[in-house]
Amino acid sequence: MTVLNIAVAGASGRMGRMLIEAILNADDLQLAGALDTPTSPSIGTDAGLFLGKATGVLIESDLARGLAKADVLIDFTRPEGTLKHLEYCAAHGVKVVIGTTGFEPEGKAAIAAYAEKTAIMAAPNMSVGVNVTMKLLEMAAKNFSHGYDIEIIEAHHRFKVDAPSGTALKMGEVIADALGKKLDDVAVYAREGVTGERDPSSIGFATVRGGDIIGDHTVLFAGIGERIEISHKSSSRVSYAMGSLRAARYLADKETGLYDMQDVLGFK
Numbered sequence: 001m002t003v004l005n006i007a008v009a010g011a012s013g014r015m016g017r018m019l020i021e022a023i024l025n026a027d028d029l030q031l032a033g034a035l036d037t038p039t040s041p042s043i044g045t046d047a048g049l050f051l052g053k054a055t056g057v058l059i060e061s062d063l064a065r066g067l068a069k070a071d072v073l074i075d076f077t078r079p080e081g082t083l084k085h086l087e088y089c090a091a092h093g094v095k096v097v098i099g100t101t102g103f104e105p106e107g108k109a110a111i112a113a114y115a116e117k118t119a120i121m122a123a124p125n126m127s128v129g130v131n132v133t134m135k136l137l138e139m140a141a142k143n144f145s146h147g148y149d150i151e152i153i154e155a156h157h158r159f160k161v162d163a164p165s166g167t168a169l170k171m172g173e174v175i176a177d178a179l180g181k182k183l184d185d186v187a188v189y190a191r192e193g194v195t196g197e198r199d200p201s202s203i204g205f206a207t208v209r210g211g212d213i214i215g216d217h218t219v220l221f222a223g224i225g226e227r228i229e230i231s232h233k234s235s236s237r238v239s240y241a242m243g244s245l246r247a248a249r250y251l252a253d254k255e256t257g258l259y260d261m262q263d264v265l266g267f268k
């Protein structure tokens with residue numbers, strides 16, 4: 001069996017730890033590197049310390065050392081960190097799975113440009129459930145295109161720094177696409193004061209932040225006399241980690257190109 005060497009960026013973060021545990025449990029994957037910020041107290045400690053396991057892989061902030069043995073980097077950090085990692089990976093032939101959310105349009109354009117040099121899989125949500133939900137939304141949007149108001153409601157933990165979530169934005173894009181519109185032209189991200197009646201062509205977003213909510217997304221199609229809700233609720237980050245490993249395996253035979261979870265799951 002060929003073993004794929006995986007490095008994890010954001011190694012001491014919520015997703016980083018989940019990924020390290022999942023990699024250590026996979027027969028076909030080897031933990032080959034672990035990255036974190038230079039100021040992180042985890043630097044220089046074993047990447048398996050939080051599990052009480054010695055992996056022999058130390059958490060590094062130096063990209064050359066942390067990525068020396070990696071075939072694929074899995075990155076769940078912040079946009080500025082991901083873009084710095086990508087620059088190094090593109091120059092050194094390391095493939096990248098990007099789970100980080102909150103990119104500005106310039107960041108997204110940079111990812112597309114790096115994909116001409118190395119293989120990249122980027123998705124705001126790695127869970128199979130959310131990606132199947134995207135297909136359901138496509139179908140629902142086409143059938144509820146007239147007479148139904150579309151609102152996307154997401155809830156996450158108090159530590160999340162970007163809003164709306166990357167998943168909610170992607171859901172908005174999928175729905176807008178299905179309706180032949182551009183999300184930027186129809187999105188309403190906030191309402192306050194005397195807003196006037198709802199514009200029927202708009203897609204509204206509402207954000208909830210609190211406690212330890214892992215990630216809930218609901219799309220509401222509200223008509224007269226009925227409403228339809230399509231919801232996905234995460235009860236563990238393990239589904240994001242397993243999806244990320246699937247994405248890393250998918251990249252194994254790719255040299256360049258930008259892929260998403262719909263490619264990985266064969267939905268295209």
Ligand SMILES: NC(=O)C1=CN([C@@H]2O[C@H](COP(=O)(O)OP(=O)(O)OC[C@H]3O[C@@H](n4cnc5c(N)ncnc54)[C@H](OP(=O)(O)O)[C@@H]3O)[C@@H](O)[C@H]2O)C=CC1
Nearest residue numbers: 010013014015037040076077081099100101124125126240
């Ligand atoms: N695609 C998907 O399926 C999912 C995506 N996400 C996304 O993944 C990202 C991380 O989420 P989560 O694990 O909860 O976040 P955490 O805050 O728990 O972890 C982030 C990690 O990244 C490190 N980091 C922060 N800034 C930088 C930087 N500039 N350069 C390098 N590393 C950095 C942090 O280090 P330090 O602690 O030292 O700051 C920390 O180790 C978010 O964007 C989130 O939205 C989350 C879950 C699922």
Ligand SMILES: O=C(O)C1=N[C@H](C(=O)O)C[C@H](O)C1
Nearest residue numbers: 101124125160165166167215
């Ligand atoms: O920050 C999180 O936790 C999550 N972020 C992703 C997003 O922004 O969509 C995916 C998931 O909802 C968890």
